Amino acid sequence: MHLADILALRPVPAAALLMAITRRCPLTCAHCSTSSLLSSEEHPAEWFSGFVETIEPEDRPELIMLTGGEPMLRPRLVSSIASAARSLGTRTMVLTGGFFAPRVPPALDDVAHVSVSLDVFHQREVPRENVFRLVHVLAERGVAVSFHVVGSGPDDPYLTEVIETIRREFRDGVPILVGRVRAAGRARAWATADERVSSDRPRPCTMAAWPTVSADGTIAACCNQDVLDHRPIPGHLRLGHVSSDSWRSIRTRCRTSPLLRAIRTGGPQWASGRSDGGYCGTCRLLGTEQEAPASPAIAYLEQQVIHAQLSAGPAGFMRRYGEARFADLVMLGR
Ligand code: SF4
Structure with missing residues (x-):
């Protein structure tokens, strides 16, 4: 499954499920957004595999993305999820720091896509x-x-060098997703915070499309690290927990919550008429579903917004959420 096919699903509500199956990691990268250590929290494998077992073939996500921490610290869980997913017709992707490189763990043969982190911090821990x-x-x-x-921004010389090297080494056959270090986790103290834009203009939040399982099993409506790291998760962003909910119920909440629909359609500031905390900050301040009553108009508008984002394609998504200058690199090897 090519990276572009994965990104093409990003605007579609519940088209994929993100799962952080552990917070542990053997690496100590200075920019780690989850502040992971080898001693970090890890919960029973059965929580995660059991939740995947609730997925039904006629109601499945197209993709399960396994992250962490370092998901390959749990190779048997990766294999069992990939195997269960395959029997449903769902593909599995692993996002890894590659601590085991150049050795290839057998579990990676079971998945449809492996994305390996490479940056100035990772390569201090794992040789390029x-x-x-x-x-x-x-x-x-x-x-x-x-x-x-x-990298630190579009003009980061490291980005220019590593991208040229990857393109030469793999003859433009391997796609590259280029992003920016975010002020989260261990990078919070030194990375530049996300721009806090206040706007009455609709700015759809595509990140509210895929349910995200955090390492403690809580299921959030988005992958924003501040949302995943703090308890309680605001009511409109908490979808459930892997130990007590089924995929069907999570998918239904994700797709039909009026407030989530409004956030996906125009962003949290447009949805609420508030702009007091910046973009995600305003979202985390929002209260209950009552702030956005169910409305056929929102449902219609949401479909228009999804259609527009699908038309913009994977590179269009990266122009909004990645390093825009390098957005087209996700198409390499397609
Ligand atoms: S706007 Fe809300 S739903 Fe979207 S990423 Fe930010 S916190 Fe999550």
Whole structure:
């Protein structure tokens, strides 16, 4: 499954499920958004595999994306989720820091896509040549691969150098997702915070489309790290918990919540008429579903917004949410 096919699903509510199956990680990257350590929290594998078992073939996500922490610290859980997903017709993707490179754990042969992080922080922990060897071997085995690269901004010289090197090494055959270090986790103290834009103009939040399971099993409506890290999660952004909810109920809440629909359609400030906390800050301040009554007009508008985002394609998504200058690199090898 090519990276572009994954990103093409991003605007579609409940088209995918993100799962952080552990918060543990053997690496200590300075920019880690989840502040992961080898001693970080980890919860029973049965929570996560049990939730996947609630998925029904006629009501399945297209993709399950496994993250962490480092998901490959739980290779048996990765294999069991990938196997269960495959039997449903759902594909599995793993986002990894590649601590095991250049060795290829057998569990990675079970998944449809492996995205390997490579940046100035990761390569202090895992040599770049080992990561390249890992990606070569996976590609030779027929596993779809991509690089997930972050830098400090579009003019970061590291980005220019590493992108040129990847393109040369893999002859433009491997897609590259380029983003920016966010002020979250261990980077909170030194990275530039996201721009806090106040606007009455609709600014749809595509991030509110995929339910996200945090490492403690709580299921949120988006992958914003501030949302995932703080308890309680605001009511409109908490969809449930893997130990007590089924995929069907989570999918229904994600798709039909009036406030989530309004946030996906025009963003939190447009949805609420408030702008006191910036974009995501305003969203986290919002209260209950009553602030956005169910409305056929919102349902119609949401479909128009989804259609427009699908028309913009994977590179269009990256122009909004990644490093716009490098947005087209997600299409390499397509
Ligand atoms: S606007 Fe709300 S739903 Fe969207 S990413 Fe921010 S906190 Fe999450």
